[in-house]
Amino acid sequence: MSMLRVRVWRGGADGAFREYEVPRRESQTVLDVVTHIQRAIDPTLAYRYACRVGMCGSCAMTVNGAPRWTCRTHVDKVARDGRLALAPLRNLPVVRDLVADMSEFFDKWAAAQGRFRGARSRRDDFERVAPGSPERRRADVAIECIGCAVCYAACDVVAANPGYLGPAALNRAWTLVNDVRDTSQADRLRAVAGDAGSLACHSHLSCTERCPKGISPTAGIAGLKRAVARAALKGEL
Amino acid sequence: MSRRAETLLWVAQRASAAVLALCVLVHLATIVYAVRGGLTGAEILSRTRGNVAWAAFYSVFVLAVAVHAPIGLRAVLAEWLGWRGASREVALAAFAVALAVLGARAVLGVFG
Numbered sequence: 001m002s003m004l005r006v007r008v009w010r011g012g013a014d015g016a017f018r019e020y021e022v023p024r025r026e027s028q029t030v031l032d033v034v035t036h037i038q039r040a041i042d043p044t045l046a047y048r049y050a051c052r053v054g055m056c057g058s059c060a061m062t063v064n065g066a067p068r069w070t071c072r073t074h075v076d077k078v079a080r081d082g083r084l085a086l087a088p089l090r091n092l093p094v095v096r097d098l099v100a101d102m103s104e105f106f107d108k109w110a111a112a113q114g115r116f117r118g119a120r121s122r123r124d125d126f127e128r129v130a131p132g133s134p135e136r137r138r139a140d141v142a143i144e145c146i147g148c149a150v151c152y153a154a155c156d157v158v159a160a161n162p163g164y165l166g167p168a169a170l171n172r173a174w175t176l177v178n179d180v181r182d183t184s185q186a187d188r189l190r191a192v193a194g195d196a197g198s199l200a201c202h203s204h205l206s207c208t209e210r211c212p213k214g215i216s217p218t219a220g221i222a223g224l225k226r227a228v229a230r231a232a233l234k235g236e237l
Numbered sequence: 238m239s240r241r242a243e244t245l246l247w248v249a250q251r252a253s254a255a256v257l258a259l260c261v262l263v264h265l266a267t268i269v270y271a272v273r274g275g276l277t278g279a280e281i282l283s284r285t286r287g288n289v290a291w292a293a294f295y296s297v298f299v300l301a302v303a304v305h306a307p308i309g310l311r312a313v314l315a316e317w318l319g320w321r322g323a324s325r326e327v328a329l330a331a332f333a334v335a336l337a338v339l340g341a342r343a344v345l346g347v348f349g
Binding site: 200225231 | 241243244245247248251312315316317321
């Protein structure tokens with residue numbers, strides 16, 4: 001049986017890589033490799049996963065230097081000469097081993113006004129949004145985000161400017177800017193303006209390249225830049 | 238600095254970039270055209286001195302540079318050196334004035 005040589009980050013921010021040998025199997029995912037290490041070799045290994053089918057966004061890690069969702073990443077696609085290097089996501093504090101602290105990632109969703117606020121109560125009828133309307137179509141292309149933080153880990157602006165809200169939070173804001181039912185548009189545009197908001201994006205496209213769902217946060221951020229610029233010129237910011 | 242002010246700086250940088258794109262093209266095309274047969278400094282000055290249209294063009298060029306470069310540098314200073322706050326804005330305002338003055342001096346020297 002052929003073996004994979006897998007270097008895995010162990011410990012906190014000042015930890016180090018430790019190497020493990022894992023049996024190579026057909027259709028093996030990177031998450032399968034990590035699970036094998038934890039169940040068969042070293043039960044103290046900490047990592048995070050839930051659904052195993054690319055829906056929950058909890059298993060993202062750095063795989064051979066790039067952020068990826070590990071449950072849908074086949075070893076065939078990423079192993080180089082039978083080797084893998086696994087580390088926690090970049091741009092987030094390390095809790096232990098492969099687990100990153102996601103607090104600041106989700107705090108930034110809140111800071112970007114990523115919460116829907118409508119005007120209707122449960123006693124009102126549904127508000128109708130035409131599926132073909134331009135706003136609905138713009139929201140559609142951005143709405144499938146699973147909050148895995150792969151884009152956040154891939155973003156060099158986050159690395160250089162820790163206050164930057166990041167691609168996922170801004171992508172979420174963009175879906176709501178296009179939600180005609182939402183009532184807090186002015187607050188949201190203010191939240192995503194300025195040096196820590198959409199204007200800080202350098203359009204490197206790392207988020208777009210790495211997003212496992214095929215979303216382009218860069219495109220949404222460009223839309224936010226236009227909306228924010230219009231509001232500033234009108235004195236509405 | 239307020240978020241509106243930061244956003245207006247961003248707009249000013251994009252607008253000045255559009256102006257610069259045009260200015261650089263005209264500038265390069267003019268150089269290539271003007272020196273194709275070889276020109277001395279004195280010959281160049283004899284053609285530029287007193288030319289109001291070219292003086293106006295290069296004044297716009299200088300102004301666009303003075304707006305564009307400091308705003309770009311503002312992000313570079315924050316991201317590479319962690320320099321933010323009022324001291325950075327004052328330093329960049331001084332840099333903008335220096336670019337405008339040095340550029341205006343060059344325009345006066347060539348077209349005045």
